[in-house]
Amino acid sequence: MFDSVSPLQVVEICAGAGGQSLGLHRAGFGHSLAVELDPFAAATLRANTTWKVAEGDVADLELWNPADYAGIDLLAGGVPCPPFSIAGKQLGSSDERDLFAWAVEQVGVMRPRAVLLENVRGLGTNRFAGYRQRVLDRLAEFGYSADWRLLNSSDHGVPQLRPRFVLVAMQPEDAAYFRWPEPSPSEVTVGTLLRDLMAANGWPHVDAWVELANGIGPTLVGGSKKHGGADLGPTRAKAGWAKLGVDGKGIADSAPGPDAPHPSVTPPKLTIQMVARLQGWNSESEWAFAGRKTAQYRQIGNAFPPPVAEAVGRSIRSALLHEGMPHEVPELSADVHDPIYRALSDAEGFVPMSQLISALNEFSQASVERRLAVLAQDFEVEVLNDTKGTSYRLGEFKGFTGQAEHRRHAYIAEHRGRVS
Structure with a gap:
């Protein structure tokens, strides 16, 4: 069981099954609170830790009050990915599941020393340049220096591509000591990492499979409650797994047995234990996942890999402890992701x-008009036509930042069992 004893404390929102949680724990943070909507993921957190776990909508003030945690060392979370996923519709602020802007607003309420928010790489595309600009500008208004970075999990010991777009923000006196973790690629492949698990039931062809699985796997896709059962992702991902001798069309209940055919004839499927290890849960974690196979797979597949979270967490911890030599902090909100915004x-x-x-x-x-059209997906854009020509004014942000009348509340109430 993991406890919360540590001089540095974190409040983690959208904590999931604890991938980021475990990494931050290893980096030296204790949990004052973990908030999670999914009942299975919340049960997983309770089964493996002694932390205080709040189960429900993170934006519900009756569940928890961010103001109660003012001055916390770190506010962290992996807010929902579907609003920004390249594989989805990229609705951004128009997606009722979007909580990124809401999380940023809590920085002004909680005044944490540091902020860590992660999401899919789609958030780093041109489609969301204005959204990112608003995030940086809002954090600057709160007095925080912020930076985005695309981190590949394979650069931090995880044999899986899994790029994650990570935001770290700190107050300038701490930001002067923050440095992104240096890549530390590993030569571990899918085959070498999983050999013992794949051989557990006496499969005689395991070494032939290890040779086939001699590479880095595609990104594991946990999916949402709206779609199917447990498999390794869309068609392109399944094709990538097939090249490594893995059948991605489902999750196996157990490793291949002594009578299982050669992998060139029938590629094996991964088990829940194998998928967890590919995400960075090692044998030392002793992490038990609640629910049946599909629920367990979704928890694991949607997680922020513990080794990546640990690497970023250690960098944040070093900055908060003012370790190393300080460096010049860029002017607040100096980065310009969207000049039109x-x-x-x-x-x-x-x-x-x-x-x-x-x-x-x-x-x-024409370029400006295209940018304005993209911007209008997340913001109201007013147009004025007069004798001088056409002019534009930026209106309200469409996203959820905590408004009592926002449509998100009705959506969550109606679709609670299908939101993930």
Whole structure:
């Protein structure tokens, strides 16, 4: 059982089955609170830790009050991925599951020393440039220096691609000591990592399979409650697993037995234990997952790999303890992810097209119009046509930041059992 004894404490939202939790624990953080919506994942946390676990909608003030944890060392979480996933519709703020903007608002309430939020790489695409700009600008308003980084899990000892888009924010006096973890690629392959588990039932062809599985696996996809059972992801991912001698069309109950055919004839499927190890839960973790096979697989497949969370957590811990030499902190919100958003948000009124063309520095009205169309997916964009031409003004952000009247509340109430 993992306890919460540590001088550095974290509140973790959307904690899932504890991938990020375990990594942060190994990095030296104790949990003051873990909040999770899914009953199976919450049960997993309770079964493996002595932490306080709040089960329910993280944005429900009756479940927990962020203000009660003001001054916490770290606010962390892996907020829902579907709003930004390249494999999905990329609805962003229009997706009722989106909690990224809400999590950022809690920084102003809780005033943590550090913030760690992770999501899929889709959040780093041009589609969400304005969304990212708003996040950085909002954090700067709260007095935090923030940075985004795309981290590949395979650079931190996990034999799986699994890129994650990670945001770290700190107050400037601590940010001066923060450095992103250096990549430490491992030569461990899917085959070498899983050999003992694949051989557990006496399969005579295990070494032939290890040779086939001599590489890094595609990203494991946990999926959502809206779709099917447990498998290793969409068609492209299954094809990637097939090249490694793995049947990705389901999850096995056990490893191949002594009579199982050669992997070139019938590739084996992975078990829950194998998938957990591929995500970074090793034999030392002794982590038990609640629920039946599909529920367990979703918990594991949706997790932030513990080794990656540990690497980032150690960097945050070092910064909070002011270890190493300080470095210059960039000006708050100096990064410009979306110059059109920045030009509109800095203006007090309408901004003429000519000024937006200049801000984009591409000298193309068509380029500005395309950017405005993308921006309008997450923000209200007002248009003014007069004798001087066309001008634009940035209106309200469409995302959920805690508004009592937001449509998210009705959606969660109606679809609680299918939200993940």
